Amino acid sequence: MHVCVAERPTAVERLSAGEMLERAALETALDHVRKAVVESPDRFATPADVKSAVTESWTEALEALLQPTLMPVINATGVVVHTNLGRAPLAEEASAAAATAAGRYTPLEYDLEEGARGSRYAHAARWLTFLTGAEDALVVNNNAAAMLVAVDSLAAGLAVVVSRGELIEIGGGFRVHDIVAKSGAHVVEVGATNKTHIEDYARAIETHEVGAILKVHRSNFSVSGFVAEVGLADLCDLGERHGVPVIFDQGTGVLESLPFAPDEPSINDALADGAALVCASGDKLLGGPQAGLLCGGTEWIAKVRTNPLLRAVRVDKATLAGLEATLQLIAERGNEVPVRGMLELDPEELGARAEALVEALAPGTRDQCTVEPHTGRAGGGTLPGVDLPGAAVRVAPKQLSVAAVERQLRLGEPPIVSRVADDAVWLDVRTLLPGEAAIVVQRLDEILGASDNQTIG
Numbered sequence: 001m002h003v004c005v006a007e008r009p010t011a012v013e014r015l016s017a018g019e020m021l022e023r024a025a026l027e028t029a030l031d032h033v034r035k036a037v038v039e040s041p042d043r044f045a046t047p048a049d050v051k052s053a054v055t056e057s058w059t060e061a062l063e064a065l066l067q068p069t070l071m072p073v074i075n076a077t078g079v080v081v082h083t084n085l086g087r088a089p090l091a092e093e094a095s096a097a098a099a100t101a102a103g104r105y106t107p108l109e110y111d112l113e114e115g116a117r118g119s120r121y122a123h124a125a126r127w128l129t130f131l132t133g134a135e136d137a138l139v140v141n142n143n144a145a146a147m148l149v150a151v152d153s154l155a156a157g158l159a160v161v162v163s164r165g166e167l168i169e170i171g172g173g174f175r176v177h178d179i180v181a182k183s184g185a186h187v188v189e190v191g192a193t194n195k196t197h198i199e200d201y202a203r204a205i206e207t208h209e210v211g212a213i214l215k216v217h218r219s220n221f222s223v224s225g226f227v228a229e230v231g232l233a234d235l236c237d238l239g240e241r242h243g244v245p246v247i248f249d250q251g252t253g254v255l256e257s258l259p260f261a262p263d264e265p266s267i268n269d270a271l272a273d274g275a276a277l278v279c280a281s282g283d284k285l286l287g288g289p290q291a292g293l294l295c296g297g298t299e300w301i302a303k304v305r306t307n308p309l310l311r312a313v314r315v316d317k318a319t320l321a322g323l324e325a326t327l328q329l330i331a332e333r334g335n336e337v338p339v340r341g342m343l344e345l346d347p348e349e350l351g352a353r354a355e356a357l358v359e360a361l362a363p364g365t366r367d368q369c370t371v372e373p374h375t376g377r378a379g380g381g382t383l384p385g386v387d388l389p390g391a392a393v394r395v396a397p398k399q400l401s402v403a404a405v406e407r408q409l410r411l412g413e414p415p416i417v418s419r420v421a422d423d424a425v426w427l428d429v430r431t432l433l434p435g436e437a438a439i440v441v442q443r444l445d446e447i448l449g450a451s452d453n454q455t456i457g
């Protein structure tokens with residue numbers, strides 16, 4: 001066989017990763033210097049001025065590119081499960097467990113007792129069954145995946161009945177019924193946007209080949225006025241009479257009823273109501289890592305376990321280790337996970353923390369700050385109607401603009417994410433983790449204290 005080596009694209013032409021990085025940094029630097037030349041030509045009298053500006057800018061751009069993009073940030077928004085900031089921060093025990101599993105070998109799919117192959121799905125499942133009373137449980141990548149694989153396992157080739165009042169968008173432009181449509185099942189919508197009755201479901205069951213009824217918790221919005229929905233227990237009765245399993249997309253991961261939001265449906269209640277499968281997120285109100293929890297009857301979980309789709313949504317070892325540790329913590333010590341702790345902080349305690357933060361500021365900085373009541377949020381598309389009364393440090397800068405302070409906080413190290421409202425920067429102390437208040441103090445002193453010599457930015 002004749003191989004013409006010379007005509008093949010050679011590896012030599014391809015830049016190495018390091019060269020790609022240098023080139024990207026150089027492009028950024030050139031853009032930056034071009035803009036500077038247009039804006040203030042006086043600064044670039046000679047070619048040497050341009051050259052040194054490019055060199056300096058290139059070095060800076062290279063350093064910036066070498067920074068990890070997933071660095072820790074300080075969440076001073078008061079939004080506890082902040083989706084843009086990675087949802088739930090794990091308990092120390094859970095992040096340690098996740099880090100250990102990530103860096104070591106671990107019997108992820110190995111049965112140490114038998115010395116033979118085991119199942120990755122055995123790991124956190126034990127704690128889930130203990131905590132929820134479910135017969136069996138399974139963990140996948142996230143809630144959306146849990147719902148997809150649940151619907152596909154129970155209703156591929158058949159109809160899934162969903163109320164028109166529950167065709168929700170879960171964020172990022174993703175809609176529950178679009179996800180269901182990607183499974184082997186098809187959606188049959190029943191009822192109206194505001195009202196769905198038990199007869200609507202009954203009629204659909206009589207006129208279609210139905211594989212499952214899907215009830216979706218409206219976790220991220222609330223409805224009021226002329227509205228009616230069918231409760232999960234009634235839906236499960238109906239399903240039972242017709243031999244149709246009910247899947248409940250619970251979403252939030254609340255195990256038992258929340259003291260500050262008693263109407264929020266829990267996984268445990270849903271199972272007691274008779275749901276065949278309950279889907280929930282691991283990283284919302286449960287306070288664990290991103291994961292999709294599936295709890296339910298043995299026969300239904302078994303169907304999911306043998307579904308080939310499960311392989312496409314499988315969960316990794318670090319997540320499982322973090323989830324196992326989170327669930328164990330909840331089982332042993334109640335709700336001592338950071339998310340639950342932050343949700344349940346009372347306004348007096350938060351007021352005291354905000355006062356202490358302001359007290360620690362340098363006098364010149366303190367003059368620009370006050371402690372004010374501030375409403376926190378659960379976030380992550382959960383508990384939309386629940387206000388969390390708390391406290392924030394309100395910064396009304398004397399020299400700098402509000403936008404400049406917000407920006408300097410956000411672009412510093414570590415980044416501090418705050419909220420701008422009513423001509424001020426607000427730093428809610430609810431979502432500051434241990435040790436972070438001291439960093440906020442230092443940064444505020446730097447930004448507001450150094451402002452004397454600066455023009456308004």
Ligand SMILES: *Cc1c(COP(=O)(O)O)cnc(C)c1O
Pocket residue numbers: 142143144145170216217218219220249250251252280281282291292380381
């Ligand atoms: C959050 C949520 C989802 C999506 O969960 P992810 O973990 O983000 O995939 C689906 N359904 C409901 C009801 C939710 O609240």
